[in-house]
Amino acid sequence: AQSVTQPDIHITVSEGASLELRCNYSYGATPYLFWYVQSPGQGLQLLLKYFSGDTLVQGIKGFEAEFKRSQSSFNLRKPSVHWSDAAEYFCAVGGKGGKLIFGQGTELSVKP
Amino acid sequence: DGGITQSPKYLFRKEGQNVTLSCEQNLNHDAMYWYRQDPGQGLRLIYYSQIVNDFQKGDIAEGYSVSREKKESFPLTVTSAQKNPTAFYLCASSILGADFLPFFGPGTRLTVL
Numbered sequence: 001a002q003s004v005t006q007p008d009i010h011i012t013v014s015e016g017a018s019l020e021l022r023c024n025y026s027y028g029a030t031p032y033l034f035w036y037v038q039s040p041g042q043g044l045q046l047l048l049k050y051f052s053g054d055t056l057v058q059g060i061k062g063f064e065a066e067f068k069r070s071q072s073s074f075n076l077r078k079p080s081v082h083w084s085d086a087a088e089y090f091c092a093v094g095g096k097g098g099k100l101i102f103g104q105g106t107e108l109s110v111k112p
Numbered sequence: 113d114g115g116i117t118q119s120p121k122y123l124f125r126k127e128g129q130n131v132t133l134s135c136e137q138n139l140n141h142d143a144m145y146w147y148r149q150d151p152g153q154g155l156r157l158i159y160y161s162q163i164v165n166d167f168q169k170g171d172i173a174e175g176y177s178v179s180r181e182k183k184e185s186f187p188l189t190v191t192s193a194q195k196n197p198t199a200f201y202l203c204a205s206s207i208l209g210a211d212f213l214p215f216f217g218p219g220t221r222l223t224v225l
């Protein structure tokens with residue numbers, strides 16, 4: 001069955017520290033992978049996507065993610081976190097047929 | 113500007129009443145989706161549609177109904193059969209195929225009193 005696991009429900013980092021949010025997926029074919037961010041009460045904003053090619057993808061707001069097929073992972077990273085990055089982050093996997101399956105989300109808090 | 117519109121942003125209904133949530137897109141996307149979001153449970157797919165006049169059930173379709181009479185519109189009706197309707201509802205749309213990339217609307221928060 002297709003699934004996405006985000007092992008960390010809540011992460012707290014200090015402003016200026018590096019960040020890594022974990023995502024593992026289970027998918028029968030080569031997946032399309034996404035990271036979205038959501039501020040409270042808002043819709044989802046796309047941070048980055050991976051379809052094929054270079055396994056390190058760059059996104060908006062200084063985020064990047066690395067696709068590791070051998071580990072079925074697509075972890076999100078940022079070298080230096082800003083207070084405005086505090087939000088909930090969702091990893092998702094999908095195929096050309098159009099269904100998008102989400103992880104449970106990771107809530108990020110940023111300490112001053 | 114192109115985008116996805118959901119209205120209203122907040123909706124209140126009495127228990128036992130049906131309610132319809134609106135979703136409109138002007139992106140010329142073929143596919144549209146409805147997700148439900150509850151705290152700590154991520155987003156769960158309710159219904160999706162890949163073409164006008166056709167739609168498929170998602171993982172939690174019970175108590176919901178949809179229609180897709182126009183490419184740009186995909187309204188969701190929460191019926192009285194839905195046992196726990198209070199939630200945040202998100203609509204999305206996408207091109208299909210190699211350019212699959214879902215965009216989301218701002219959401220509607222439904223509260224059933």
